[in-house]
Amino acid sequence: xxxxxxxxxxxxxxxxxxxxxxxxxxxxxxxxxxxxxxxxxxxxxxxxxxxxxxxxxxxxxxxxxxxxxxxxxxxxxxxxxxxxxxxxxxxxxxxxxxxxxxxxxxxxxxxxxxxxxxxxxxxxxxxxxxxxxxxxxxxxxxxxxxxxxxxxxxxxxxxxxxxxxxxxxxxxxxxxxxxxxxxxxxxxxxxxxxxxxxxxxxxxxxxxxxxxxxxxxxxxxxxxxxxxxxxxxxxxxxxxxxxxxxxxxxxxxxxxxxxxxxxxxxxxxxxxxxxxxxxxxxxxxxxxxxxxxxxxxxxxxxxxxxxxxxxxxxxxxxxxxxxxxxxxxxxxxxxxxxxxxxxxxxxxxxxxxxxxxxxxxxxxxxxxxxxxxxxxxxxxx
Numbered sequence: 001x002x003x004x005x006x007x008x009x010x011x012x013x014x015x016x017x018x019x020x021x022x023x024x025x026x027x028x029x030x031x032x033x034x035x036x037x038x039x040x041x042x043x044x045x046x047x048x049x050x051x052x053x054x055x056x057x058x059x060x061x062x063x064x065x066x067x068x069x070x071x072x073x074x075x076x077x078x079x080x081x082x083x084x085x086x087x088x089x090x091x092x093x094x095x096x097x098x099x100x101x102x103x104x105x106x107x108x109x110x111x112x113x114x115x116x117x118x119x120x121x122x123x124x125x126x127x128x129x130x131x132x133x134x135x136x137x138x139x140x141x142x143x144x145x146x147x148x149x150x151x152x153x154x155x156x157x158x159x160x161x162x163x164x165x166x167x168x169x170x171x172x173x174x175x176x177x178x179x180x181x182x183x184x185x186x187x188x189x190x191x192x193x194x195x196x197x198x199x200x201x202x203x204x205x206x207x208x209x210x211x212x213x214x215x216x217x218x219x220x221x222x223x224x225x226x227x228x229x230x231x232x233x234x235x236x237x238x239x240x241x242x243x244x245x246x247x248x249x250x251x252x253x254x255x256x257x258x259x260x261x262x263x264x265x266x267x268x269x270x271x272x273x274x275x276x277x278x279x280x281x282x283x284x285x286x287x288x289x290x291x292x293x294x295x296x297x298x299x300x301x302x303x304x305x306x307x308x309x310x311x312x313x314x315x316x317x318x319x320x321x322x323x324x325x326x327x328x329x330x331x332x333x334x335x336x337x338x339x340x341x342x343x344x345x346x347x348x349x350x351x352x353x354x355x356x357x358x359x360x361x362x363x364x365x366x367x368x369x370x371x372x373x374x375x376x377x378x379x380x381x
Contacts, residue, residue, distance in 0.1 A: 359379075
């Protein structure tokens with residue numbers, strides 16, 4: 001590895017490289033420029049590696065890859081979780097690999113995750129840059145990709161005020177109403193359970209976060225915004241899949257340049273992301289101006305903004321819009337996945353399903369559906 005080279009070896013390599021580039025400069029000036037750029041990139045990587053690991057300590061096991069590019073071509077484009085699981089069988093629950101000079105660590109167990117991100121959160125709280133997703137596609141609103149610092153802490157504080165354990169109880173009536181609608185659709189059209197689940201969580205999140213009521217089908221424009229955003233995120237969420245994530249300077253290449261398909265993809269994604277963040281936020285602002293806004297997280301955030309002429313007004317407004325968007329996406333995606341997994345688990349384990357049904361029957365009987373107040377009595381659920 002670069003970090004294991006001695007300073008004497010690097011100094012010798014630098015001297016030879018400089019002399020060689022100088023010999024080319026008269027006959028092949030453009031070639032020498034290109035070689036110089038590559039040389040500078042290699043030395044920069046070496047210095048960065050020395051700073052990260054000055055003692056040259058060994059990394060956890062993982063795919064070795066090829067010289068210079070590392071395991072770039074082994075990064076999974078689809079079903080990365082399944083690939084990582086296969087790797088863990090060979091390498092263990094901490095898997096390390098390099099790709100185009102970037103280091104990646106895959107954590108494959110809850111115990112390891114707690115050891116690193118809970119017990120040592122002061123060390124491992126930062127996030128690496130995501131040029132494709134954040135800089136080019138506009139996902140800077142996502143707290144999960146923001147670097148650790150005051151900007152992230154301001155987002156987290158605003159988010160926690162509205163989604164802590166005590167605050168979420170006030171959203172129970174919204175959830176109950178949406179769940180009853182969901183169960184009715186499930187009873188009438190059981191084969192469409194996947195679409196019903198998507199609509200369920202989109203309805204809850206839109207009502208909770210923006211005070212907006214969406215229709216009961218997936219053709220609702222707000223629903224389409226969510227689905228388009230999640231689809232555009234797809235492969236972008238896989239660490240290191242795009243070359244620009246390894247060589248950030250590529251983000252300045254114009255979209256018409258040959259081979260710059262990633263820039264054209266990013267431009268399409270940026271339009272979707274902008275609609276996701278801006279349109280529902282502006283809808284709430286307009287409703288507040290007219291005095292017709294329903295109670296919601298974003299309405300509360302807007303009402304608490306400092307005056308128009310306050311020096312941090314623009315920043316606080318951006319945070320309010322970001323909190324709405326990240327709640328909107330995270331709730332619609334992860335919660336739906338959890339419920340789909342629950343359906344699969346119940347379908348594969350009839351004994352557990354019968355036990356859960358018996359507990360519900362014992363708690364509420366045949367005359368009503370369970371609600372949030374019944375949670376203490378539903379111990380197995």
